[in-house]
Amino acid sequence: MKTERFIYNLNYPANEKESCELEVRSLFQFDLKGKVFFETRKVHPSVSPFLKNRLEIIFQASTFSEIIESIIIAKIAAPDFMVKYVELEKDDRRFKKRREYCKAIGLIIEGFPCYTAPKNTFGITFYKGNWYFGKLAERSPYWKAHNKKPNAYSSSLDLNTAKVLINIAGNGDISKRLIDPCCGVGTVLLEGVWAGYDITGWEINSKVAESARENLRHFNYDVTVITGDIQDIEDSFDASIVDLPYGNFSFKNDENQLKIIRNARRISNKIVLVSSEDIREELVKENLKIIDHCKIGKKTKGAFMRYIWVCDVDQ
Ligand SMILES: C[S@@+](CC[C@H](N)C(=O)[O-])C[C@H]1O[C@@H](n2cnc3c(N)ncnc32)[C@H](O)[C@@H]1O
Incomplete structure (x- = not known):
């Protein structure tokens, strides 16, 4: 019982x-x-x-x-x-x-x-x-400490979403190995290491990757951030957390977004995706099994809405 x-x-x-x-x-x-x-x-x-x-x-x-x-x-x-x-x-x-x-x-x-x-x-x-x-x-009085990271940019996720993504990806089991293969300035990495996970970051843009490293150093965290394209990742992980880049094209016509999803599928058993549009059909076409999902609504009029997709990878 x-x-x-x-x-x-x-x-x-x-x-x-x-x-x-x-x-x-x-x-x-x-x-x-x-x-x-x-x-x-x-x-x-x-x-x-x-x-x-x-x-x-x-x-x-x-x-x-x-x-x-x-x-x-x-x-x-x-x-x-x-x-x-x-x-x-x-x-x-x-x-x-x-x-x-x-x-x-x-x-x-x-x-x-x-x-x-x-x-x-x-x-x-x-x-x-x-x-x-x-x-x-x-809650520790420092639970929001990462809001004071030295570097942020327009594509950064908010702290709440970053924490939620970590909990969805790891299910609270800190023995899981996580990766954020498009890590931006490291918002998700900060919450991952704070929660006790072994988490790695990749980022294609060298300046943005350096900003992520600086953010992690600022809080004395030991997390590896590699400058590179997701397609060059050779290791494998329990879960990938992918905050898709916001392209100029819709998802269907964006080769880079498709490439990111296919590679996340290659390197991990589970993918937690963040998108700015409803990509359900496209995920199914990519043979991903959507096991859960949600919408993060707008806080204020005109603000950005995001979707979170939790996908199982059928290897
Ligand atoms: C939406 S942003 C991520 C923001 C991040 N979650 C944060 O809060 O800082 C997506 C990032 O993916 C990176 N990116 C785009 N294509 C990539 C690729 N093929 N491999 C790795 N990173 C890539 C972009 O440079 C961008 O910084």
């Missing part, structure tokens, strides 16, 4: 609902309903643009005093700890009394409370008739 050890809490902007749902399917293999879910799989919230926090359940009870009793009996101890109330339900009336709940727990945990840089953070929450106490993991 599946024992759900973690409670996840997420949020997304309306235009990224579909990409959030695709990310959840890729990381947890289920269809998202609502913004709170219970899961067995451990994923750190910092790798996702949508996950806010994760509570690893230690005790569940129908009353707060039972939680207190369980903590006393188990002699929960932790140096430099902090207790936070996690608001999961919008109209949670207990939230107003959060300081009292946290204080009551803080007084019985063995160890010293620490509010500036706690080594252990505990969470307490009430959700659908039950109290939950556990270890709380929150």
Whole structure:
């Protein structure tokens, strides 16, 4: 039987609902309903643009005093700890009394409370008739750090999309080897290495490739970026993440885009593609099996819309 050890809490902007749902399917293999879910799989919230926090359940009870009793009996101890109330339900009336709940727990945990840089953070929450106490993991305050990379250009992806692409390509399994064969200034590489993947970049334009290297060096990441054409890649990978160049032609008439797809197929078992138009028919013609897809809507009027395609390669 599946024992759900973690409670996840997420949020997304309306235009990224579909990409959030695709990310959840890729990381947890289920269809998202609502913004709170219970899961067995451990994923750190910092790798996702949508996950806010994760509570690893230690005790569940129908009353707060039972939680207190369980903590006393188990002699929960932790140096430099902090207790936070996690608001999961919008109209949670207990939230107003959060300081009292946290204080009551803080007084019985063995160890010293620490509010500036706690080594252990505990969470307490009430959700659908039950109290939950556990270890709380929150997004690192640096989860958006790569937005301050030294080099960006008009074709760069946004941070949220780059994180989502990594999670779709790797399914949260950091033993997978990934490649971004048209890496631009390295937006996807930065999120890949941050999440712990072995990821490599290729880029045909030497100046752009150097900008990617500079971006990676800026954050002290050790990632190889090779200047070259995708057709010269000889190694093979679990997945390619391909943000197709935005050509002057439609996909059907663009030889370079077709070449990129054929080569991504040659070097990887799975392809996660980003396109600016609906290329479903063309992908099928290329013998790619589309296993999932989504649209990233426009944030503002006139903004760019993108498609994400997840394809299995039938070798
Ligand atoms: C849409 S941009 C990628 C942007 C990137 N995701 C980022 O956020 O910085 C596509 C990149 O593919 C590169 N490119 C085009 N044809 C290529 C090829 N045949 N092999 C490798 N890279 C190629 C272009 O120079 C361009 O930088």
